[in-house]
Amino acid sequence: MHAWQLPNILMTENLEPKHSDFGLAKMLGMEESKVFTDVRGTMGYMDPEYLSNAKLTCASDIYSFGIVALQLLSGQKVIELDLDARDQLIRKAKDVSAANRPLTDFQDPSLNR
Numbered sequence: 615m616h617a618w619q620l621p622n623i624l625m626t627e628n629l630e631p632k633h634s635d636f637g638l639a640k641m642l643g644m645e646e647s648k649v650f651t652d653v654r655g656t657m658g659y660m661d662p663e664y665l666s667n668a669k670l671t672c673a674s675d676i677y678s679f680g681i682v683a684l685q686l687l688s689g690q691k692v693i694e695l696d697l698d699a700r701d702q703l704i705r706k707a708k709d710v711s712a713a714n715r716p717l718t719d720f721q722d723p724s725l726n727r
Contacts, residue, residue: 623682658700689722 624632655664659681661674681700684707685691710720718726 657697687717687721687725689724 626632659678661670661677664670664674684703688703688707690703707720709715710717
């Protein structure tokens with residue numbers, strides 16, 4: 615699901631997530647990687663390696679999913695962040711993880727309501 619982004623993930627009435635835009639995903643099979651001559655996707659959700667070499671891999675999917683998860687947990691809209699702010703968000707998440715601190719140190723306070 616290359617370059618997933620939060621606005622394309624819809625919830626059913628049973629709170630099951632459904633992806634609504636398959637864009638680049640339609641172009642590749644499950645085990646394939648692809649090199650493009652130009653970079654396609656939404657800034658903020660794209661794997662930095664893909665930005666530098668235009669090669670989509672499974673790692674690109676994992677990165678995009680991680681950015682979506684960070685956005686959900688932190689309450690920060692990645693799409694509105696510049697690259698430095700996005701990198702700071704990623705570093706903060708890594709610091710919380712590396713120090714085995716609770717996710718509450720990182721999560722959006724409105725999740726506690």
